Amino acid sequence: MKxxxxxxxxxxxxxxxxxxxxALWPEVLQxxxxxxxxSSAVLFWHDSATERSEALHRFNCDPDYDRLYFEKYLPLNPxxxxxxxxxxxxxxxxEDIMPRSELNKTRFYKEWIKPQGIMGALAxxxxxxxxRTSLINxxxxxxxxxxxxxxxxxxVPHLQRAVAIGRLFDQKTAVEETLTETLDHIEAAVFxxxxxxxIAFANRNAQKLxxxxxxxxxxxxxxxxxxxTADRALRNIFISAEKGDGSxxxxxxxxxxxxxxxxxxxxxxxxxxxxxxxxxxxxxxxVAAVFIRRTAPNELSPLEGIxxxxxxxxxxxxxxxxxxKTSGVKAIAGLLGISQATVKTHLHNLFRKxxxxxxxxxxxxxxxx
Numbered sequence: 001m002k003x004x005x006x007x008x009x010x011x012x013x014x015x016x017x018x019x020x021x022x023a024l025w026p027e028v029l030q031x032x033x034x035x036x037x038x039s040s041a042v043l044f045w046h047d048s049a050t051e052r053s054e055a056l057h058r059f060n061c062d063p064d065y066d067r068l069y070f071e072k073y074l075p076l077n078p079x080x081x082x083x084x085x086x087x088x089x090x091x092x093x094x095e096d097i098m099p100r101s102e103l104n105k106t107r108f109y110k111e112w113i114k115p116q117g118i119m120g121a122l123a124x125x126x127x128x129x130x131x132r133t134s135l136i137n138x139x140x141x142x143x144x145x146x147x148x149x150x151x152x153x154x155x156v157p158h159l160q161r162a163v164a165i166g167r168l169f170d171q172k173t174a175v176e177e178t179l180t181e182t183l184d185h186i187e188a189a190v191f192x193x194x195x196x197x198x199i200a201f202a203n204r205n206a207q208k209l210x211x212x213x214x215x216x217x218x219x220x221x222x223x224x225x226x227x228x229t230a231d232r233a234l235r236n237i238f239i240s241a242e243k244g245d246g247s248x249x250x251x252x253x254x255x256x257x258x259x260x261x262x263x264x265x266x267x268x269x270x271x272x273x274x275x276x277x278x279x280x281x282x283x284x285x286x287v288a289a290v291f292i293r294r295t296a297p298n299e300l301s302p303l304e305g306i307x308x309x310x311x312x313x314x315x316x317x318x319x320x321x322x323x324x325k326t327s328g329v330k331a332i333a334g335l336l337g338i339s340q341a342t343v344k345t346h347l348h349n350l351f352r353k354x355x356x357x358x359x360x361x362x363x364x365x366x367x368x369x
Contacts, residue, residue, distance in 0.1 A: 013275035019162035029059035038138035048081035049131035076337040082314035088128040098314040107337035188293040192286035200286040241271040241288040319346040
């Protein structure tokens, strides 16, 4: 049998290969399930503001239940919007978001979860915006264990890095194209570097950043970050990348290149010393690809701000969210797929915690934010 370290290394290698070849994600999800102990998995995004969601990649998901989820049960999923509020990178079980006793009373559980034999799930918000998150969900048909949480946690920084980098690639690009040809047509600035940071390749946007000299610069043939802290971090990551995927670990998930709140630039580092990326790295004598892109500041949505300020439960957040979309206990119950008595209980708790007395005051409360 493989050791845990060997299993982990193999899965990480698959994850990074999928970063530059999205067609590999289904088999990556399969290897994640095997490593963690899940039965199926899905990589998807969810937007709580619009109640829209899309599965990007799946493994072993029932196609009929998948179709039913997006056609009928998405608005009834009691995990949202609270699941979107979990900090990026944190492994959360469904029971961390909502007590099992509450979940089991919902239509979503009775009509969608239970018939599939799903006993639980682990999820991670890999990228988190104001209302939209990219996440992985691993479903379980056996009882959840701490070992499952731990193993998924080992993969999190690598999944975050792969998803952040993968979004930069045009998924229509032919797999047969060389890496450098592909890198020259993506929106980010990209460098291929050796262990000491020597630049083996720089795409058009990377050359532009070098000419501007505000974030990165060239010292001889060496790539250097202008900010001393970022420069030290990148140099250490390049050295680690030579030792393989696992050695990079949590470093390089997002190295901040500046501290201006209105314009945040980050570097993401992808090792090129293992997996199907190894040949591309070998051809350029490179151990890592550095992707530099600008991201918007991560702010809280008004609903998330209120949820954290008043310490609302997932069920209370869900009812609060429903109050913003409809009015009346009966209408809220129908929208959420729960009983009117349950709605009244949650409304009572919301009024008590927020020191309000009616639904209209809850609407005014969030409007002020």
